[in-house]
Amino acid sequence: MLIGREMERGILADRLADAGRGHGQVVVVRGEPGIGKSALLDDAAAHATGMTVLRCTGVESEIDLPYGGLHQLLAPVCAQLDGLADAHRDVVDRLWPTTRSATTTAASETTPGAVGAAVLAAWQLLASRRPLLVVVDDAHWLDTGSARAVLFAARRITTDPIAVLVARRDLDEADHFSRAGFPTLPVGGLAPDAVGELLAGQGWSPPRRIVEVLTERSGGNPLALLELAVFGDTGHLSATGSMSKTVPLTDRLRDAFTDRLRALPEHSRRALVVAAADETGQYDVVLGALARSGLGADALTAAEAARLLVVSTVAAHPETLRFRHPLMRSAVYHNAPFAHRAEAHEALAAELTDHDPARAAWHRALAATGTDEQRARTLAHHAAQLRSGGGLAASSAAYQRAAQLTRFPERRRHHLLTAAYDAWKAADSARAQSLAAQAAAIAVTPSSVGGGSAHQTDVDLERLQGYMQWYTGDQVIAAARLAGSVDDARMTAPHDIAAALFAACDASWQAGEIATAQSLTRRLGTEPGGSAYRRAAQVLEAAMDDRLTPEDGAISRLAGVVPADLGTGDPRRWLWLLAVAARGPDPALARALGLQVADRFRTSGMFSLLTVALSWLVEIEYQMGQWEAGIAHAEEGLRHAEDAEHLARQADLAAHLARLAAVRGDAEGGRVHSRTALTLAWRTRHRLAAARATWADGLLALATGDHREAFELIGSTSGPLPSGHPDIGRKATADLVEASLRCGEVETAKQAAADLSSWAHGRTSPWVDVQVLRCRALLTAYDGDPSADKDCATSAAAAVRAQMPFEQARIAVLHGEWARRGRRPTEARKHLRTAVALFDRLGASHWSEHARTQLRALGGAADHRPADLAGRLTPQELQVARLAAQGLSNREIGTRLFLSPRTVGYHLYKLFPKLGIASRAQLRHLGLFELDGEAGPETGMTKAGTSGA
Numbered sequence: 001m002l003i004g005r006e007m008e009r010g011i012l013a014d015r016l017a018d019a020g021r022g023h024g025q026v027v028v029v030r031g032e033p034g035i036g037k038s039a040l041l042d043d044a045a046a047h048a049t050g051m052t053v054l055r056c057t058g059v060e061s062e063i064d065l066p067y068g069g070l071h072q073l074l075a076p077v078c079a080q081l082d083g084l085a086d087a088h089r090d091v092v093d094r095l096w097p098t099t100r101s102a103t104t105t106a107a108s109e110t111t112p113g114a115v116g117a118a119v120l121a122a123w124q125l126l127a128s129r130r131p132l133l134v135v136v137d138d139a140h141w142l143d144t145g146s147a148r149a150v151l152f153a154a155r156r157i158t159t160d161p162i163a164v165l166v167a168r169r170d171l172d173e174a175d176h177f178s179r180a181g182f183p184t185l186p187v188g189g190l191a192p193d194a195v196g197e198l199l200a201g202q203g204w205s206p207p208r209r210i211v212e213v214l215t216e217r218s219g220g221n222p223l224a225l226l227e228l229a230v231f232g233d234t235g236h237l238s239a240t241g242s243m244s245k246t247v248p249l250t251d252r253l254r255d256a257f258t259d260r261l262r263a264l265p266e267h268s269r270r271a272l273v274v275a276a277a278d279e280t281g282q283y284d285v286v287l288g289a290l291a292r293s294g295l296g297a298d299a300l301t302a303a304e305a306a307r308l309l310v311v312s313t314v315a316a317h318p319e320t321l322r323f324r325h326p327l328m329r330s331a332v333y334h335n336a337p338f339a340h341r342a343e344a345h346e347a348l349a350a351e352l353t354d355h356d357p358a359r360a361a362w363h364r365a366l367a368a369t370g371t372d373e374q375r376a377r378t379l380a381h382h383a384a385q386l387r388s389g390g391g392l393a394a395s396s397a398a399y400q401r402a403a404q405l406t407r408f409p410e411r412r413r414h415h416l417l418t419a420a421y422d423a424w425k426a427a428d429s430a431r432a433q434s435l436a437a438q439a440a441a442i443a444v445t446p447s448s449v450g451g452g453s454a455h456q457t458d459v460d461l462e463r464l465q466g467y468m469q470w471y472t473g474d475q476v477i478a479a480a481r482l483a484g485s486v487d488d489a490r491m492t493a494p495h496d497i498a499a500a501l502f503a504a505c506d507a508s509w510q511a512g513e514i515a516t517a518q519s520l521t522r523r524l525g526t527e528p529g530g531s532a533y534r535r536a537a538q539v540l541e542a543a544m545d546d547r548l549t550p551e552d553g554a555i556s557r558l559a560g561v562v563p564a565d566l567g568t569g570d571p572r573r574w575l576w577l578l579a580v581a582a583r584g585p586d587p588a589l590a591r592a593l594g595l596q597v598a599d600r601f602r603t604s605g606m607f608s609l610l611t612v613a614l615s616w617l618v619e620i621e622y623q624m625g626q627w628e629a630g631i632a633h634a635e636e637g638l639r640h641a642e643d644a645e646h647l648a649r650q651a652d653l654a655a656h657l658a659r660l661a662a663v664r665g666d667a668e669g670g671r672v673h674s675r676t677a678l679t680l681a682w683r684t685r686h687r688l689a690a691a692r693a694t695w696a697d698g699l700l701a702l703a704t705g706d707h708r709e710a711f712e713l714i715g716s717t718s719g720p721l722p723s724g725h726p727d728i729g730r731k732a733t734a735d736l737v738e739a740s741l742r743c744g745e746v747e748t749a750k751q752a753a754a755d756l757s758s759w760a761h762g763r764t765s766p767w768v769d770v771q772v773l774r775c776r777a778l779l780t781a782y783d784g785d786p787s788a789d790k791d792c793a794t795s796a797a798a799a800v801r802a803q804m805p806f807e808q809a810r811i812a813v814l815h816g817e818w819a820r821r822g823r824r825p826t827e828a829r830k831h832l833r834t835a836v837a838l839f840d841r842l843g844a845s846h847w848s849e850h851a852r853t854q855l856r857a858l859g860g861a862a863d864h865r866p867a868d869l870a871g872r873l874t875p876q877e878l879q880v881a882r883l884a885a886q887g888l889s890n891r892e893i894g895t896r897l898f899l900s901p902r903t904v905g906y907h908l909y910k911l912f913p914k915l916g917i918a919s920r921a922q923l924r925h926l927g928l929f930e931l932d933g934e935a936g937p938e939t940g941m942t943k944a945g946t947s948g949a
């Protein structure tokens with residue numbers, strides 16, 4: 001029975017009840033070591049009636065070992081996961097090979113995203129049978145791969161009957177779960193009355209005065225009180241209880257554990273060290289290692305009797321061994337002499353050599369003293385296997401340990417750099433930066449090189465630092481480092497040079513350094529692969545400069561331009577295609593390509609690249625008026641960027657959300673996203689994001705009638721730092737002209753229009769014509785020029801051709817205002833009704849109300865037709881509906897969106913009445929998704945991904 005925890009128990013019981021009703025719950029229970037977090041989780045699990053319970057416990061000595069936590073969670077139920085989709089089952093088989101999968105699993109990377117998606121799918125499959133409780137104890141000691149996978153899945157169980165209870169220590173440094181924003185349940189110390197009751201239960205009832213002093217000394221920590229009361233000298237405690245606080249409680253607690261260990265026989269203490277060093281928790285592995293150490297199973301008997309560890313059997317799974325409390329395991333391992341720890345790791349390595357040589361190499365590395373070249377080479381050799389079976393976090397840890405073992409500085413630097421690359425690809429930015437810094441600090445001379453190339457390592461280090469900056473840091477520095485890594489990259493493959501230049505070009509573009517970006521694009525055609533890359537560079541430069549012709553912009557033509565060494569399985573191929581198509585002449589085809597590229601990256605777990613693709617896709621969707629889809633994609637990308645702590649991507653996607661919120665009349669949401677984008681953009685010199693967020697603020701001001709504020713904000717988008725960017729400034733020119741005219745800044749309006757018109761000569765992008773013609777219509781209407789009628793009609797036609805309905809609606813308002821001033825009410829009402837209809841379909845509430853007000857002033861009213869159907873759906877419902885309209889099953893939709901089939905069915909059940917339909921077959925005929933289909937055979941891609949992938 002728990003003492004003094006009635007409130008905490010009630011809260012957790014309510015959360016489990018909510019989960020059982022299909023409202024997914026995540027609670028992080030936090031507190032100091034020994035405060036009772038584990039006891040609360042045990043109590044919740046014991047009372048989880050009717051729920052399947054999965055649990056794991058982080059272990060300090062295993063924190064660098066791959067996916068040990070997930071093994072504890074899923075190994076007992078692996079036999080129940082046959083219903084998983086093939087992609088997810090394949091990931092599970094890679095992590096824990098079975099007889100069924102041993103000969104069929106390919107040796108390729110298991111990305112953190114793919115592991116997270118597989119864990120989520122496994123939870124949802126189990127929860128489809130009965131509600132699921134996932135208990136994660138000591139999460140601060142979980143290996144990185146397990147922690148990220150649990151975090152990924154926990155973020156996505158909103159409508160599943162799943163509860164996740166996580167216990168973590170209150171530490172000075174933040175961990176994955178403390179940064180996730182989940183609801184927390186802080187657990188404090190016991191009150192004196194509860195402390196007295198706890199001690200009395202152990203046969204000791206000290207005076208109230210001593211109880212109060214002990215409560216103060218221990219902070220009411222139950223584990224400390226129990227250990228000291230049961231195993232200490234109670235008389236001594238009473239005598240010293242009133243003394244000053246000069247000895248830290250952790251020392252007393254450590255002494256209590258040490259005393260208990262000393263009471264055990266020598267062979268039991270040695271056996272406990274083997275158990276503490278094992279990362280599998282499998283009893284047979286420990287027994288085998290004990291036998292190799294000359295110890296028998298009976299060596300653990302005394303430890304079991306002393307309640308230090310527990311041996312249990314879970315269903316048909318082999319017996320498992322666990323320590324009664326993680327602090328006990330930590331005390332056993334760290335209080336043992338190094339010689340005993342090394343002996344334990346050697347014995348475990350010998351036991352694992354035949355069936356798991358990679359883990360055996362890991363244990364031998366832990367047993368090494370000083371440098372050991374042989375063990376360093378063996379561990380580095382097996383790191384590739386760890387990458388395949390345990391993911392990138394595992395290989396990163398292995399390479400880091402190999403770096404510690406080698407005596408050659410150049411090899412050490414190479415191993416650290418490889419570890420940093422794997423950490424970066426695993427989206428562990430902080431660890432990658434730390435490892436890269438360690439590699440950079442190693443001085444290498446020709447005489448110190450024991451293998452490899454010091455020069456090539458320098459190049460690779462510079463490139464990695466550039467890539468990390470591209471995602472997380474200063475875009476100017478990112479471009480300089482990436483370009484610098486190409487300057488003397490004699491040993492680098494052409495496609496790696498091309499990738500670095502492509503990223504440098506994008507970083508320069510985001511920094512507003514347009515000339516630098518264009519120069520880097522030209523280098524792309526001369527540096528890496530000669531003529532194979534020259535045409536690709538020319539096409540990319542034309543797209544950046546808005547000079548891509550319809551012929552060159554055709555997807556089939558673009559696919560033929562991609563260099564042959566960027567095969568269909570290379571993600572860089574699809575990034576290049578989308579980058580060009582996004583600025584090309586056909587936004588509908590570009591969007592179809594973007595949707596499929598995003599699906600490809602999503603299903604393969606390439607979430608860092610997915611954030612880049614989604615940003616470009618959202619820009620296309622904003623232009624095309626696909627705003628609901630744009631919001632869903634921007635929110636998805638932002639979640640991934642936040643998970644990976646990619647600040648530059650967060651700035652980019654928050655800016656997109658700010659603009660979408662602004663045009664839809666969500667003032668509060670727009671300001672929140674804008675502040676986020678601007679804060680991060682200024683930190684990372686991401687001028688593109690800063691300018692887009694500032695434009696969003698200006699659009700909101702323009703929509704609400706604050707024309708002076710709009711004039712100043714939008715005007716700054718074409719200015720210098722911090723919020724100016726040439727591309728955004730040009731795309732916002734018509735808005736600047738409108739704001740300028742409405743607040744009397746006529747000369748500014750004329751100059752802005754003239755500058756855009758001059759720049760536009762020879763440009764082929766559809767948006768350029770729309771901006772130039774709308775500026776002209778605004779000025780002629782303002783001047784009362786009779787040609788305003790023709791200018792409005794011409795600019796409206798250009799907006800229709802460019803598939804820019806928001807621009808079309810804005811022009812219709814202008815045309816209506818011009819006709820009203822010319823005393824042509826019938827014509828004015830026609831244009832204003834067009835504007836209202838378009839604004840309503842887009843969900844642009846402020847703009848729609850403005851047009852309605854003018855229409856009412858003319859004695860007219862908007863057509864009484866239902867609001868846009870897509871606008872009735874939430875972003876998640878819209879994504880589900882889009883995929884269902886394409887003919888995907890609930891399971892296939894769930895795999896794409898990280899939802900359970902049950903949740904997909906729930907969304908369909910909710911959206912059918914909103915759309916006035918009764919079956920998914922009717923979705924195809926609503927006209928909502930005509931732009932969401934395949935790009936066609938010319939893309940070389942299918943709905944599910946890409947050919948040849």
